Amino acid sequence: MTVITAVFEIRDAEPERRALEIAVEQSHELPTAVAPQESLHSLAHVASVVTREDGVAVATIEFPTELAGGELTQLLILLIGNVSLQNGVRLIDFAIDGGLAQAIGGGPRLGTAGIRRRVAAHGRPLLATALKPVGLPTAALATMAYDLAAGGIDLIKDDQGLGNQIWSPFAERVSAVAEAVAKANADHGTSAVYLPAIAGPGDVFVERVQQAVDLGADGALLMPGISGFDRIAEAGRILGDDRIIYSHPSFLGGFTASDEHGISPEVLFGLITRLAGADAVIFPSYGGRFSLTPEQCAGVAANAARDFAGLTPILPSPGGGMSIDRVPELVAHYGSDVLLLIGADLHRGGNLRAAAERFREAAESA
Amino acid sequence: MTVITAVFEIRDAEPERRALEIAVEQSHELPTAVAPQESLHSLAHVASVVTREDGVAVATIEFPTELAGGELTQLLILLIGNVSLQNGVRLIDFAIDGGLAQAIGGGPRLGTAGIRRRVAAHGRPLLATALKPVGLPTAALATMAYDLAAGGIDLIKDDQGLGNQIWSPFAERVSAVAEAVAKANADHGTSAVYLPAIAGPGDVFVERVQQAVDLGADGALLMPGISGFDRIAEAGRILGDDRIIYSHPSFLGGFTASDEHGISPEVLFGLITRLAGADAVIFPSYGGRFSLTPEQCAGVAANAARDFAGLTPILPSPGGGMSIDRVPELVAHYGSDVLLLIGADLHRGGNLRAAAERFREAAESA
Numbered sequence: 001m002t003v004i005t006a007v008f009e010i011r012d013a014e015p016e017r018r019a020l021e022i023a024v025e026q027s028h029e030l031p032t033a034v035a036p037q038e039s040l041h042s043l044a045h046v047a048s049v050v051t052r053e054d055g056v057a058v059a060t061i062e063f064p065t066e067l068a069g070g071e072l073t074q075l076l077i078l079l080i081g082n083v084s085l086q087n088g089v090r091l092i093d094f095a096i097d098g099g100l101a102q103a104i105g106g107g108p109r110l111g112t113a114g115i116r117r118r119v120a121a122h123g124r125p126l127l128a129t130a131l132k133p134v135g136l137p138t139a140a141l142a143t144m145a146y147d148l149a150a151g152g153i154d155l156i157k158d159d160q161g162l163g164n165q166i167w168s169p170f171a172e173r174v175s176a177v178a179e180a181v182a183k184a185n186a187d188h189g190t191s192a193v194y195l196p197a198i199a200g201p202g203d204v205f206v207e208r209v210q211q212a213v214d215l216g217a218d219g220a221l222l223m224p225g226i227s228g229f230d231r232i233a234e235a236g237r238i239l240g241d242d243r244i245i246y247s248h249p250s251f252l253g254g255f256t257a258s259d260e261h262g263i264s265p266e267v268l269f270g271l272i273t274r275l276a277g278a279d280a281v282i283f284p285s286y287g288g289r290f291s292l293t294p295e296q297c298a299g300v301a302a303n304a305a306r307d308f309a310g311l312t313p314i315l316p317s318p319g320g321g322m323s324i325d326r327v328p329e330l331v332a333h334y335g336s337d338v339l340l341l342i343g344a345d346l347h348r349g350g351n352l353r354a355a356a357e358r359f360r361e362a363a364e365s366a
Numbered sequence: 367m368t369v370i371t372a373v374f375e376i377r378d379a380e381p382e383r384r385a386l387e388i389a390v391e392q393s394h395e396l397p398t399a400v401a402p403q404e405s406l407h408s409l410a411h412v413a414s415v416v417t418r419e420d421g422v423a424v425a426t427i428e429f430p431t432e433l434a435g436g437e438l439t440q441l442l443i444l445l446i447g448n449v450s451l452q453n454g455v456r457l458i459d460f461a462i463d464g465g466l467a468q469a470i471g472g473g474p475r476l477g478t479a480g481i482r483r484r485v486a487a488h489g490r491p492l493l494a495t496a497l498k499p500v501g502l503p504t505a506a507l508a509t510m511a512y513d514l515a516a517g518g519i520d521l522i523k524d525d526q527g528l529g530n531q532i533w534s535p536f537a538e539r540v541s542a543v544a545e546a547v548a549k550a551n552a553d554h555g556t557s558a559v560y561l562p563a564i565a566g567p568g569d570v571f572v573e574r575v576q577q578a579v580d581l582g583a584d585g586a587l588l589m590p591g592i593s594g595f596d597r598i599a600e601a602g603r604i605l606g607d608d609r610i611i612y613s614h615p616s617f618l619g620g621f622t623a624s625d626e627h628g629i630s631p632e633v634l635f636g637l638i639t640r641l642a643g644a645d646a647v648i649f650p651s652y653g654g655r656f657s658l659t660p661e662q663c664a665g666v667a668a669n670a671a672r673d674f675a676g677l678t679p680i681l682p683s684p685g686g687g688m689s690i691d692r693v694p695e696l697v698a699h700y701g702s703d704v705l706l707l708i709g710a711d712l713h714r715g716g717n718l719r720a721a722a723e724r725f726r727e728a729a730e731s732a
Contacts, residue, residue, distance in 0.1 A: 025655070028499035029525055034713040035499055042501025042533065066532050067500065073565040073592050074529040077616050081526060081592070084619030085656045085686070104567075133394035133401050134433065135408025159395055160447060163440040166432050167408065199439040201470075202600030206569075226439050226447070228594040234568030250443050253450030254620025257627040262620045289391070290451045320451070347400040 003062040004100070005047070006079050007093040011260055015057030019046045022089060023061045026078050042067060044078075058092070065096070070103035072276060073230050080263055084255075092264045094271065101275065101309035105233035109241050110279045111312035112305070112337055118218065118244060119154040120191040125331050125363045126339040127152070128246075128280075128317060129346055129356070131177065132159035138168040142180040144352060149184035149192035151356025155280075155339065156181060157221045158197035160250050164208075170196070171211055178216035193218035195246050198235070199226045209238045219244030222278070225251030229276040236277045246317070247278035256284075257291060265296045270303025274314050280339045285318030287326065294333060301334050315339040324359050331366035369428040370466070371413070372445050373459040377626055381423030385412045388455060389427045391448050408433060410444075424458070431462070436469035438642060439596050446629055450621075458630045460637065467641065467675035471599035475607050476645045477678035478671070478703055484584065484610060485520040486557040491697050491729045492705040493518070494612075494646075494683060495712055495722070497543065498525035504534040508546040510718060515550035515558035517722025521646075521705065522547060523587045524563035526616050530574075536562070537577055544582035559584035561612050564601070565592045575604045585610030588644070591617030595642040602643045612683070613644035622650075623657060631662045636669025640680050646705045651684030653692065660699060667700050681705040690725050697732035 012018040027044035028035055035043070047060040068075040075096070083089045101107060116122055129148055131141045145156050164170040174196045181194040198208045198220045205227060212220055219239060222232055224247060232245055239245065249269065255262035263272070269283040281304060284290030286297050301316040316334060319341030330340060340363060346355040378384040393410035394401055401409070413426040434441040441462070449455045467473060482488055495514055497507045514522050530536040540562045547560040564574045564586045571593060578586055585605060588598055590613060598611055605611065615635065621628035629638070635649040647670060650656030652663050667682040682700060685707030696706060706729060712721040
């Protein structure tokens with residue numbers, strides 16, 4: 001019998017007792033004293049509890065792999081579902097076997113190598129930016145995309161604020177921007193890709209992914225905090241083996257805003273998002289408008305690339321207030337297998353194409 | 367032009383500056399100094415910033431209603447998407463107009479009145495429990511459901527840990543348990559309902575909701591933290607106007623585990639879940655295994671019932687380690703429009719039906 005291994009930080013005066021409570025909560029949700037004998041095969045077990053030098057206890061808990069039922073959604077429920085509601089418990093690592101990873105969908109289809117092939121960029125950091133602000137008409141967004149592609153940006157995505165609003169309806173925007181990026185590539189010999197933001201409700205989500213394919217997009221920007229991590233693989237089946245899935249952290253912040261509960265950013269962005277099937281993952285980098293530390297950010301990047309259940313490595317994409325000036329420092333921190341996301345800074349100075357060119361030069365010489 | 371109003375607690379030395387940053391982050395994501403003139407109609411505005419007696423600032427921010435594009439997913443993105451990643455910002459209230467609420471799906475179909483009608487229970491607190499633990503064979507779960515219905519439980523749901531595992535596959539379980547509950551109702555003159563847990567990935571989610579209908583279930587237990595809040599309305603369209611949607615808080619804890627960021631539980635469970643279309647909402651009650659205060663719990667119940675965008679009231683369902691002994695106190699705290707959820711406590715003593723009868727008696731005399 002194989003197991004799912006989950007590692008939790010526990011902040012509690014009695015960590016052994018608490019670890020046992022977590023194992024029970026996340027499997028049976030019933031005190032073992034009253035559980036029928038014929039159910040005990042499904043109970044999770046505490047493998048070890050070790051107190052670190054900083055006084056925080058680290059518990060390793062093993063779940064029968066069958067508890068996940070071959071589904072990412074059920075895996076997330078057992079890893080952290082109920083105990084996400086408790087303080088003092090934090091998921092900091094997990095491991096599953098390759099069979100469960102395959103049942104879940106096999107993870108990323110392109111990953112780092114596939115994205116590099118799609119944008120014809122090797123041996124250098126990759127560049128991403130967002131079309132913004134919401135409220136602009138489609139023609140203005142398409143012109144913006146042309147200039148950014150011509151200037152050397154590899155990956156152009158919609159801002160997460162762009163949905164299906166009156167100012168630039170989804171289908172109209174995807175068609176016009178995909179065409180503008182293709183024209184820029186033809187005019188300038190670039191290989192930029194365009195990924196529309198897709199967070200439509202219910203079956204609209206699936207319809208928009210199909211529209212993105214039909215209208216010439218090169219993939220999609222998805223928001224698993226809004227749509228559910230499981231919809232990454234669902235979108236992947238429609239997008240096929242040659243379109244890129246880029247994950248955005250919107251609505252996931254509850255898990256990252258405290259160090260004493262939830263899910264560590266290294267696991268949330270580096271492992272869960274990768275297992276779900278994203279080819280690149282945006283996370284709030286240190287030194288920006290959000291709250292992660294340099295060490296947490298390096299951990300996200302490490303988890304995005306390390307051996308994990310046979311999955312292909314994916315690109316970490318630090319964002320959230322980055323600037324061109326910081327490219328050398330960011331590349332030094334993350335390495336060259338990185339998708340640098342810079343948004344607003346390209347808009348300063350009033351010449352988007354020139355700013356994109358400076359961004360590209362900074363990345364090539366970093 | 368109508369607006370979406372969002373109210374945030376801000377913990378920051380400069381709350382006015384921070385409120386402005388939130389308004390920009392959650393609409394344009396671009397400094398207004400570099401935003402094109404033709405985009406300014408979509409910018410959110412700070413209506414007021416007031417510092418309370420406790421020193422916490424409260425900012426009211428107004429967004430053009432068009433920013434939500436008529437979709438719950440985009441509404442969640444603008445209410446808290448990016449700033450969920452920041453400490454010191456907490457969504458504590460919001461308001462939308464009835465037109466947006468209708469575009470989103472119109473909210474709950476049954477609500478409190480509809481559930482009371484379905485289970486033929488008026489003027490008393492309602493009773494819910496869960497089939498558990500995962501790992502039991504279907505026959506044992508069906509027997510358990512029969513005893514619980516015969517004992518007077520109104521609403522019997524799968525535990526969230528029950529998915530499509532080898533021990534009790536989804537379709538086999540739904541069919542057998544629905545039949546057992548129907549037989550108990552026929553034998554004992556009760557009106558119990560059965561709601562299977564549905565958190566399948568991608569299109570499996572929709573398939574299971576349809577299976578639940580086809581196999582005789584009375585609704586579904588959904589986990590919006592896992593599946594996305596938007597899937598509540600998607601399930602509702604399949605379930606129709608006479609089946610119950612019950613919301614479970616799994617994987618939502620990141621938002622509730624600190625008082626200084628995220629979304630207040632009053633808004634998360636009382637307003638967002640209701641707007642999404644759930645008829646009853648489980649939340650971790652005070653005095654159990656989780657972390658909410660009595661005041662927060664009362665606030666959830668108040669928000670579940672108050673006037674909000676023309677939506678029907680829904681049932682608050684406090685759970686997470688409740689016991690029969692506490693029924694009088696819980697009813698005193700929540701009022702009689704409540705769906706009391708007691709799980710493990712019914713299993714103590716070894717006679718489920720007798721425990722269900724004691725639970726029912728406690729609720730009827732509370």
